[in-house]
Amino acid sequence: MLNAADNTLLTQVGPGTPMGNLFRRFWLPALLEEELAEPDGAPVKLRLLGEDLVAFRATDGRIGILDAYCAHRRVHLYFGRNEENGIRCVYHGWKFGVDGQCLETPSEPVDNGIARRVKLTSYPAAERGGVIWVYMGGDAPPPLPDFEWSRMPETQRTVTKRVQRSNWAQAVEGGIDSSHVSFLHKHNVKQPNPFKFQDSPLSWKYLELDRHPVFSVDDADYGLLINARRNADPGTYYWRVTQFLLPFYTLTPPTVDPDGCERAAYYGHAWVPIDDHQCWTWSFHASPHHVYSPEEREFLQGRNGIWGPIDERYYPTLNMDNDYGLDRDRQRRDNFTGIDGIQNQDAAVQESMGTIVDRSKERLGQSDLAIVRFRRLMLKLARELQAGQAPRAAAAGELFNVRPVTVLLPAGVPVAQGAARLMHAAATPQENLAPMPG
Ligand code: FES
Ligand SMILES: [Fe+2]
Structure with missing residues (x-):
């Protein structure tokens, strides 16, 4: 048996929890490669460790795994357009690169520099063994587990x-x-x-x-x-x-x-x-x-x-x-x-x-x-x-x-x-x- 406090410690994995922090030290299997088979293909909804994410394969083949919610007014980017090396929110057209950087804010009347200052959380991805892996630790990722x-x-x-x-x-x-x-x-x-x-x-x-x-x-x-x-x-x-x-x-x-x-x-x-x-x-x-x-x-x-x-x-x-x-x-x-x-x-x-x-x-x-x-x-x-x-x-x-x-x-x-x-x-x-x- 486990007391209630230890059971909570063992089972809670969201951001800031001790077990969640432990998981974030490791690479995690995130998606099957077949889910992101094509450059500019459909974005995929991904939820891991209690975080909502969106994943897409950009025009040049790189994989983006970003905070799911648009930096503007929090629309889920799953509904976005995956085009020209970025994902574009369909609400007002803001666009984000695989590193989460906002690239364009076309709904703004002038280029006010807001795009340069806006960046979504993004996580490193890697491909191996038919799996797309993600590292959610926020620092430089370690080597992949060599299974x-x-x-x-x-x-x-x-x-x-x-x-x-x-x-x-x-x-x-x-x-x-x-x-x-x-x-x-x-x-x-x-x-x-x-x-x-x-x-x-x-x-x-x-x-x-x-x-x-x-x-x-x-x-x-x-x-x-x-x-x-x-x-x-x-x-x-x-x-x-x-x-x-x-x-x-x-x-x-x-x-x-x-x-x-x-x-x-x-x-x-x-x-x-x-x-x-x-x-x-x-x-x-x-x-x-x-x-x-x-x-x-x-x-x-x-x-x-x-x-x-x-x-x-x-x-x-x-x-x-x-x-x-x-x-x-x-x-x-x-x-x-x-x-x-x-x-x-x-x-x-x-x-x-x-x-x-x-x-x-x-x-x-x-x-x-x-x-x-x-x-x-x-x-x-x-x-x-x-x-x-x-x-x-x-x-x-x-x-x-x-x-x-x-x-x-x-x-x-x-x-x-x-x-x-x-x-x-x-x-x-x-x-x-x-x-x-x-
Ligand atoms: S909510 Fe995404 S561009 Fe406005
Ligand atoms: Fe079993």
Whole structure:
């Protein structure tokens, strides 16, 4: 449980809040590149950390991410015209460049110099891995987080997103809570998927042999290592190591043959706060040694794929307004929840808590260890930043170049030691293109 003051500290992300300040030390995934595909294309509404923004790709290809509201009389610039390297407000024609500088004030009767003195807040943007990133810190941005998936060619990486109507923290807590998988997703864990080369009977054997994994959590420079240990063959443990990376990412270990982990594809997520009551759930997939077939890409990225169904604005069409498609008959017959799809099951339970769960009323158990450690870490970092100490990981992009791990180890070998080599991601995408065995 968390007292009310700590719950507020953990969940509030608006300008000037301690957690909001912590998030503003990091680059954030803001938009998919496909949302700003064309120079002079349609501007996009963007809300992050409780701030309303507008994003556009200018004539010369640069990206502008600005305060959404026109400096003149606060009209939303989403309605603006994206033309000739700037966005022009449709109310009185004032125009702003990608750096927020007011360029023209055509409604003024004379050139009175007002344009030179007016500048909207603007945030640096960067493009990598199919994502448009934004840095909202207000100072010089650090390096981007060097995720392996973000350096993969498009043929071996997917990225997509959908809205979740809950605070970011309870979404992250779903992502690092491995014990729910055997219940909430009971009939989905082996759902058909096109990744035949990944799906290992041996991994499933170990997962099914021991349904009560022992969890341990280690600190890491980038966040936390969450280790799940299962009994395997005599004298060995089957380990699954999930990373939590600051401030809101996870990497999910693959269900491959434990000795094939080095060449395995894996998932990752990010839960990016829109405001205190909503977040974007981003899903990534990296396939270091395999180029996707069209079916695999559709499964990973399609609007009706594993993270769907979503509409053209990336909003789930199964949502709280229609009970996520809950089918009581199926719940009785063949589906633990009666809800289709892992992502919809997660959204249903996490959104059902209310947008900000009252953590003072919880009764946590031993299997909630990772959640306790996550909260403790985030509160500590927010308080340290209040005292003037910035989070080291925010400035050290190279720390993020890691992989999740599935491995069999002799009982005496500590997981930190036994999994260390497998955690290092490839240094370059070229290294990844070695052919698959068999
Ligand atoms: S409100 Fe935008 S130009 Fe007047
Ligand atoms: Fe889940």
